[in-house]
Amino acid sequence: MAETVVLGIDIGGSLTKIGLVTKEGSILDKTVFKTESQKPFPFFFEKLKSEVEKLISNLPPNVQVLSIGVGAPNANPYTGMVENPPNLKWGERTPVATVIEKAFKLPVSLANDANAAALGEMLFGAAKGMKNFVTLTLGTGLGSGIVVHGKLVIGEHGAAGELGHVNVNPNGRSCNCGLQGCLETYASVTGIRRTVFELLANMREDSILRSFSFEELSGTAISAAALEGDPIALKAFEETGIILGSKMADTVAHVDPEAFILSGGLSKAGDILLNPIKTSMERKLFKAYKGKVAVVLATATGADAILGPAALAWLEAENIGLT
Amino acid sequence: MAETVVLGIDIGGSLTKIGLVTKEGSILDKTVFKTESQKPFPFFFEKLKSEVEKLISNLPPNVQVLSIGVGAPNANPYTGMVENPPNLKWGERTPVATVIEKAFKLPVSLANDANAAALGEMLFGAAKGMKNFVTLTLGTGLGSGIVVHGKLVIGEHGAAGELGHVNVNPNGRSCNCGLQGCLETYASVTGIRRTVFELLANMREDSILRSFSFEELSGTAISAAALEGDPIALKAFEETGIILGSKMADTVAHVDPEAFILSGGLSKAGDILLNPIKTSMERKLFKAYKGKVAVVLATATGADAILGPAALAWLEAENIGLT
Incomplete structure (x- = not known):
């Protein structure tokens, strides 16, 4: 039987963490790279893209990625934008959700990182x-x-x-x-x-x-x-x-x-x-x-921040009927 | 065509207001009586019962009462109880919703008075x-x-x-x-x-x-x-x-x-x-x-407090499929 996972992306001021997470909250694979917050968004995105592609290409063929959840500072879930992040030199409004959606052809949900953490604890943690x-x-x-x-x-x-x-x-x-x-x-x-x-x-x-x-x-x-x-x-x-x-x-x-x-x-x-x-x-x-x-x-997000955005992705997958 | 209304009951420390309210927030009829907060609940309830009966008996025959909403201080919407009200000598826990439901054979919702006011403004007011x-x-x-x-x-x-x-x-x-x-x-x-x-x-x-x-x-x-x-x-x-x-x-x-x-x-x-x-x-x-x-x-509850409990009653009527 095909197994399903979601991709969680936690964008921090210094590090960005990405990982593939099952419905039970197990992390199948993950990686971390420097956000390099002083550089503009396209630079960050190229790096993110190549890291995500690497992670996905390593998956066994019977594992399917359903959706992507992104936690970021100053993220607006209604617009899918990151707005005026004080610790990222990305400018006023960056359409993070749209850009990621286009690149990977998967549904993308964006949330404020601390809000995503709440969902992580609700699905997988305390x-x-x-x-x-x-x-x-x-x-x-x-x-x-x-x-x-x-x-x-x-x-x-x-x-x-x-x-x-x-x-x-x-x-x-x-x-x-x-x-x-x-x-x-x-x-x-x-x-x-x-x-x-x-x-x-x-x-x-x-x-x-x-x-x-x-x-x-x-x-x-x-x-x-x-x-x-x-x-x-x-x-x-x-x-x-x-x-x-x-x-x-x-x-x-x-x-x-x-x-x-x-x-x-x-x-x-x-x-x-x-x-x-x-x-x-x-x-x-x-x-x-x-x-x-x-x-x-x-318990969950204390151990790994990607469980927040991963929970967001699971809830969205459920919401649009992918599960 | 039969018209429908709900009964709103606002129990205050000094006055109790009751009224019959349409879905649009029009008050068809209403009355006010003294809560006499120093007396026990059964005393209050007898008075409430007779005032409600009077109000309902005056309704034209084509008007039907769908449900009852009650706003009261220290009301717990989960239990239907008024709990330790500081300004009413009713004792620790009074099963207000159950008692009213039994007397009138209508669905009863109970809420904290200030919470009911929020619903009143949402349905009928600012x-x-x-x-x-x-x-x-x-x-x-x-x-x-x-x-x-x-x-x-x-x-x-x-x-x-x-x-x-x-x-x-x-x-x-x-x-x-x-x-x-x-x-x-x-x-x-x-x-x-x-x-x-x-x-x-x-x-x-x-x-x-x-x-x-x-x-x-x-x-x-x-x-x-x-x-x-x-x-x-x-x-x-x-x-x-x-x-x-x-x-x-x-x-x-x-x-x-x-x-x-x-x-x-x-x-x-x-x-x-x-x-x-x-x-x-x-x-x-x-x-x-x-x-x-x-x-x-x-605008609504500022003019008449019964619009709060009436809104609660309309939402409950909708919720259980009476509208």
């Missing part, structure tokens, strides 16, 4: 069987995806789920986006680095983190220090968790989810981050929600 | 034709209803859309719900009264509002003062609008709506409230949303 949940990707920025009654919330303009830009403090940290006090300036890898530097200034405790410059300091270094009991690192995770947990309580008051699913570099700290989040969220929850909302780590 | 919008009912408290992709967001536990309890300030005003700094302690009729008293303390300007006690001061009095240019009243509306607008920007980052629809006592001030809301929201919006989200007044 949100399997859930109808109402929110994923938070705590990487360089804070991405999010909201699922309501089993469907991804896309919104009127294709831009729903930008929880990185809810406001923590109107007079707070300046954000890439031009606003002040956005959640991602606190609750992300970049955010916790800023918090560490604030704490290094305010506290007197010894810390391994005193030996890092701002440029050198990575999320991994902060996590490692926290795991060894470094007081500044622990305090940084605690403050991050308190802020994130309190804003998650606001999100609950919007969509009343069953769970939050956390992924991304910052989430690798596990309970060091989860514990203050849970305590803070629970304290701020409206009574109707108290004790009812779980906070867990991602 | 949100006609909209797929993504948020209603805010600025009365004694702040109720809300969120519509995503044409459907009301109910959530995992039937409690979505409690925007009155998102947090403005962790050290802010104490709220009925036990939390501190909830949005409804600022952006509601009760909230603006508190703001007026804060301003009377902080400012030195003459104001008609200096002649009111806290108990005497009504939303109408504050609106009237603002319309006459009273500096304290105007400042109170401005501060209220700034706070509400900034939290509405957070809501946009969740669900990316086309518009906010405002109703309730506080909204009667019109542009005096809408202008600071719009300015503040626009300033805080993430760039993907700037200039794209309207803020308008409700």
Whole structure:
């Protein structure tokens, strides 16, 4: 019997990941290449094309590719365009879906990378069987995806789920986006680095983190220090968790989810981050929600980002009757 | 030809409104009676039953009632129960939907009153034709209803859309719900009264509002003062609008709506409230949303609250194939 797979493409600021994924979420084959975000889109596309062709030509003859899912920053699912991506020098509007569709003669779905991650968790990961949940990707920025009654919330303009830009403090940290006090300036890898530097200034405790410059300091270094009991690192995770947990309580008051699913570099700290989040969220929850909302780590997209776009491709294949 | 209507029941803390409503949103007949919230549910139900029977018996013989929609505070649409209503002495869980269904042998849908209002605006009012919008009912408290992709967001536990309890300030005003700094302690009729008293303390300007006690001061009095240019009243509306607008920007980052629809006592001030809301929201919006989200007044449920539950009843009638 012929086996079917979809192609997942995750376009990141530094790396692009592509892979062939079964309906059960098994990755048959995959590859990674540099996005080279400073070069224009046609350059990227030529590289993508040749990598995809290589991957597909290696498939056994009885395996058929049904559709393609693409996760990218600033992607608009309604237009199939990537619009003004701050980390890609592609220009204002790039018709990514159309270009890929023409090249491979397969249905293409495009979604914001963090939204695709939500679908990945729903089909293959920690949100399997859930109808109402929110994923938070705590990487360089804070991405999010909201699922309501089993469907991804896309919104009127294709831009729903930008929880990185809810406001923590109107007079707070300046954000890439031009606003002040956005959640991602606190609750992300970049955010916790800023918090560490604030704490290094305010506290007197010894810390391994005193030996890092701002440029050198990575999320991994902060996590490692926290795991060894470094007081500044622990305090940084605690403050991050308190802020994130309190804003998650606001999100609950919007969509009343069953769970939050956390992924991304910052989430690798596990309970060091989860514990203050849970305590803070629970304290701020409206009574109707108290004790009812779980906070867990991602399983699928935490392991491989292509499972997000692959889930998108599977849902689209189902939607148009290919499965 | 036989005409069809639905019965809308809006149960409020002080008044209960019932009415027979056509598919176009015309009210054929209606009545209002006191909820007498201090008495137990069976007492209320007997009164409701007799008022509904009166209304139905007055209908011309060619008019048929298809279904019943009920809007109530703390209503859970999944269970059909009203749960722990703070302003009704009905006890922990009252099976309102079941009791009404048994009495009238008609399908009954129950929803939170503010959620029903969103449906009312969608079918009969300012949100006609909209797929993504948020209603805010600025009365004694702040109720809300969120519509995503044409459907009301109910959530995992039937409690979505409690925007009155998102947090403005962790050290802010104490709220009925036990939390501190909830949005409804600022952006509601009760909230603006508190703001007026804060301003009377902080400012030195003459104001008609200096002649009111806290108990005497009504939303109408504050609106009237603002319309006459009273500096304290105007400042109170401005501060209220700034706070509400900034939290509405957070809501946009969740669900990316086309518009906010405002109703309730506080909204009667019109542009005096809408202008600071719009300015503040626009300033805080993430760039993907700037200039794209309207803020308008409700038209249907602003005129008559029964249009909310009536819309719920029409949607249910459609859903089960009665139309």
